[in-house]
Amino acid sequence: MNIKILNDYNFEKEVLQPKTPVLVEFWASWCPPCKMMEPLLDELAKEFAGRVLVAKLNVDQYRDLAAAYPVMGVPSFFIFKLGKIVSGPHIGAQSKTRLQKIIEEQMDRVG
């Protein structure tokens, strides 16, 4: 498992502070599309290791945190950079190429 599991203790440090982009999936265990995304996110996490953190937050477990962002449905994907949402919400299951594209757009802008 290469995906970072988020909670209310590590969210600040892992998502809001880094200078590099962070892809966050807001998900729930009752949501089949979220379950489907798991292996794919894992691959992305491996591919972008060291450059982009891939992380997920369970909205049932940490609903207050989820409520702080425009999560209208699950799964929702966001890219955070320096504490701000720079891309998203992208709602619903996404193909790998789509997510790669979304991430790469933000990587181009690093610097």
Next chain:
Amino acid sequence: MKKGMHNKDCTCWSCPAINLAGKVDFRACGQSVEQIKKFQDEKGGGHIMAECRRRPELGLYDPMAITFQECPEWQDTEYGYLLKNMRVMILGIDGYLGWTLALWLGKLGCKVSGIDNYSRRNWVKERGTHTVVPIARMTERLHAAKEVLGIDIYFRELDVLDKVALTEFLKEVKPEAIVHYAECPSAPYSMIDFEHAKNVQSNNVIGTLSTLFAIHEAVPESTLIKLGTMGEYGAPLTGRPLFEGFFPADAVLKWQDKEWSLGGELTPRDPVSFYHISKVQDTFNVYEACKYWWLRSYDVMQGVIYGVHTDEVAADPRLRTRFDIDEWFGTIINRFVAQAIVGIPLTLYGAGEQIRGFIALEDAMQCITRLIAKPPEPGQYGVVNQMSGYYKLRELAETVAAIGKKSFGLDVQIQRVENPRVESERHPFNPIFSKLPDEFGFVQKDNIEQEVSRMFSLLLQPNIKSRIEEKRHLILPKTWWSGQKKEVERIELYK
């Protein structure tokens, strides 16, 4: 994957011993937050807390903090960590699979309970046939299980459609996993006439609905292992993959010049009899119940089972599980072996090029155990395709014939007859069945050659052989999907 340890990183979040009631507000999107807010105000802290029914001394704690590997209640077994004395209830415990699983789990240290209303015995009697491997009455079965294997099984005669009685029994036993086998498993039986179609569909569909309501009321944190069939998918002629219930994340629908993600949507179903249709309806009922009530379920799309053996059922004649060979209740490899023994040419329907997925009895037991050991998360409806390989029916007939000849000196022929079913006789078949090995650590232990030899050895015993002889007139099909009732005619006989 390290042997047996597929579930070491699971946490209390997916453990059936957890008590989340009133402490988690599921469905963060669109549900009331009052209860959880109140709880958080009282207890402080933003993240969720739970209690453990097995270890009340923990008090309120973070259910993500303890893994199965760390918890003393989850104990190391050959099939992963398993809850100590795990309470497992088997619905349909008197059946081919139910009885076998009861002994298998009992031997593993589970506290097994079960219900059955003996309808399978009655359907078989109604058709004028019998199980060719004799089976004992339930009282005798229970007695022998205790005497021979030292297993206590808590049985109650009960119809799953009786939701009130089922709820009461669930409340009394509080199972941590429930395996639901209690359905009529026969496609041809459901195709006999309106009465039979109606009985199969109402028994299966309403039975599962009753089970869902009863679990919701009595044991919502328990795992439901529901038996479906690979036949729910059909065999699409395009040869597109038969995914495990859902489209994978990167599947897209392309139409005209647009694209949509299909990830996580249920794949199309194309059932092939009124029986299979009941299973598809079950799929939707279970899928929705998980969504509405955060029940946890695995729906097992099971391939055709073959075989007679586990160490437990073979331990004593009174512990044997049923074995049917007639046109309604016999499954194909089991029927081939019986035909070979009484000198009926092994019967292929139509071209005989149909392809199906298969799994041996013992391997199926292993799969169910591994699923129980790695429970779904709250609200999760997971689907696995449970099979160890897929074969052309003609090749299977050839395999059985060859074993019968070589190892048992039988003169076995193969015949093609008219196909009483409505199905493709030549088709591509591309099933995906990697979840059980990849995520649950399933390793195939039995295979067709070994199990077919075991079947021959058992079925050749004189008392069993004569029970096959007695019902030989019920082996060739007379039930047509068209509604006709007539013998099928031979198209071709091979040596």
